[in-house]
Amino acid sequence: MKEKIYTIPVNEGFEAGGECPFCNMYKGLEKDAVDYMLGPSYMEDDIRMETNRLGFCPKHYKHLYIQQNRLGVGLMMHTHLQNINNNLEKLCRDYKPDKKPLFKKAEGNPISDYINNISNSCYVCNKISATLERYIDTFFYMWKNMPEIRESVKNCRGFCLDHFSLLVAEGQNKLSAGDYKEFLDILLPLEQENLKRLEGEVEWFTDKFDYRNKDKDWGTSKDALPRAITKLASEFVEE
Ligand SMILES: [Zn+2]
Numbered sequence: 001m002k003e004k005i006y007t008i009p010v011n012e013g014f015e016a017g018g019e020c021p022f023c024n025m026y027k028g029l030e031k032d033a034v035d036y037m038l039g040p041s042y043m044e045d046d047i048r049m050e051t052n053r054l055g056f057c058p059k060h061y062k063h064l065y066i067q068q069n070r071l072g073v074g075l076m077m078h079t080h081l082q083n084i085n086n087n088l089e090k091l092c093r094d095y096k097p098d099k100k101p102l103f104k105k106a107e108g109n110p111i112s113d114y115i116n117n118i119s120n121s122c123y124v125c126n127k128i129s130a131t132l133e134r135y136i137d138t139f140f141y142m143w144k145n146m147p148e149i150r151e152s153v154k155n156c157r158g159f160c161l162d163h164f165s166l167l168v169a170e171g172q173n174k175l176s177a178g179d180y181k182e183f184l185d186i187l188l189p190l191e192q193e194n195l196k197r198l199e200g201e202v203e204w205f206t207d208k209f210d211y212r213n214k215d216k217d218w219g220t221s222k223d224a225l226p227r228a229i230t231k232l233a234s235e236f237v238e239e
């Protein structure tokens with residue numbers, strides 16, 4: 001039973017189709033995380049402590065902003081700004097640059113190190129990646145123990161570049177040498193075939209701009225660009 005709870009989201013990611021099952025899983029987690037942030041959770045102390053410290057990445061600021069709970073976003077941003085102002089006040093007060101030889105590059109400084117850290121941290125990204133890591137573990141568990149997942153992999157349209165690379169790297173850690181070889185024998189041709197399929201679809205998309213092709217059938221190329229963006233950049237764009 002417990003096993004089933006973990007395998008459901010992985011199976012659903014494959015069932016949703018598209019250019020990458022793991023991007024489907026990511027998208028579901030992202031939606032849940034943003035909804036959760038703007039539910040009653042933003043009033044909880046431990047979550048507010050974390051959002052005050054980490055803030056959000058540009059993409060997730062945008063996601064939060066377009067939701068309807070502007071008060072929730074406002075309250076989170078207010079205390080996050082308070083937190084930054086307190087830290088920055090102290091850092092600016094204490095900052096005494098070392099004397100460095102001319103033309104020698106300085107090795108960072110506490111003010112830009114602090115700002116870089118905040119710019120690269122995001123509460124929502126952290127929350128998603130912790131769960132996605134568990135899904136990757138579950139996927140390899142399924143690969144070892146549940147033959148159905150192999151059929152799901154064979155029948156999918158490959159993975160986005162990022163998740164393909166993750167599967168190649170993680171498979172090496174999580175599978176025995178024999179299982180890993182078998183995994184690669186399926187994964188590598190599958191990914192290359194699907195990248196070539198997409199290359200052809202995008203090519204036909206561009207060929208359709210030629211007036212001689214105006215009345216020819218789009219085939220599967222009409223939404224080739226948004227699908228190519230998912231494949232190349234793990235991102236979903238509206239058609
Ligand atoms: Zn992906």
Ligand SMILES: [Zn+2]
Nearest residue numbers: 057060122125
């Ligand atoms: Zn983020």
